[in-house]
Amino acid sequence: MxxxxxxxxxxxxxxxxxxxxxxxxxxxxxxxxxxxxxxxxxxxxxxxxxxxxxxxxxxxxxxxxxxxxxxxxxxPANVRRPNFPDVPDRISETASEAHACLSVGAARGAVALARAVVEATAKEKSITAGSLMQKIDEMANQGIIRELTKETAHAIRDGGNEIAHGDIANDPMPLEDATAIVEFMDSLLEEVFQHPAKLDRLRQSHQNRKNP
Ligand SMILES: [Zn+2]
Known part of the structure; x- marks a missing residue:
């Protein structure tokens, strides 16, 4: 229905x-x-x-x-603008806009912004050299993201959806591909910012309980 x-x-x-x-x-x-x-x-x-x-x-x-x-x-279409509270402001605003694009079917806009988010995340971690895929690899080398996350970025690329490079304006960009790339962006933000922040809060509250 x-x-x-x-x-x-x-x-x-x-x-x-x-x-x-x-x-x-x-x-x-x-x-x-x-x-x-x-x-x-x-x-x-x-x-x-x-x-x-x-x-x-x-x-x-x-x-x-x-x-x-x-x-x-x-x-009217429902424009999704999720919040990413533990992600630095500029990056979270861009990530939210990537979702807004996706929710109105603007696949290329969503992918362009998701790439910018991955790029900015690497930069936030002082990784600035090389292509976007090399930056993802370097984040894995430094233990900022898991191997599995890196492999996912490679799998998305091998599946024909170019997270790292490619000519957005000339390539077809089915909505499913854009959805996969935005989902990858979400897991990256979760891993790099949100999950550590959550564990940090947990540790703080545990310490406060032990040493009031
Ligand atoms: Zn209603």
Whole structure:
């Protein structure tokens, strides 16, 4: 069924479809499959606002039942901007924007920003020489990240998604590839900043309890 993070309230809700069949309109690109769209109401009772759900289909006609089980895009879109509280401000703001790009399907923007975050993370750890992949390797050499994290960066690259280099403007950038790269960015931030900060707090509170 049509569940999504509502673009108004941000809550993951079931979107209640209108009782009517979707309307069919030409693809705004001027070519390609027609667009089917309909209104949905947010089922969060504190919100209850309407959004437009839409999808493309080659069909001449889609019934309401056929329409509501299809993968849907939404207007307004829910723009995700997660916080990274233990990450230095500039880096966390950029990481948050990478997620915002991804949530509206801006795959290249997401990847460009995720790369900038990985770059800035290495710099924060005084690793400034070489390519981005060499910086990732060096972070592993210095024990800042695990071997597994480094290997993941290599695996993403070998899978054709270029985290480290590549020509963003010329390469196709499927959303799944961008999602993998942003997820890699998240685990890197977790490992380099968030996890150590969490352990540090734990140790502090333990010491405070022992020596009040
Ligand atoms: Zn809502």
């Amino acid at each position: 049509a569940s999504t993070n509502c673009g108004w309230c941000g809550v993951l809700t079931h979107m209640i479809p209108s009782s009517q069949d979707p309307i069919r309109v030409p693809n705004p690109a001027g070519y390609g499959d027609p667009v089917f769209m309909s209104t949905f109401q947010c089922s969060n009772e504190h919100c209850s606002r309407y959004s437009i759900g839409y999808t493309t289909s080659r069909s001449q006609y889609l019934s309401r039942e056929q329409f509501i089980v299809m993968p849907m895009e939404w207007e």
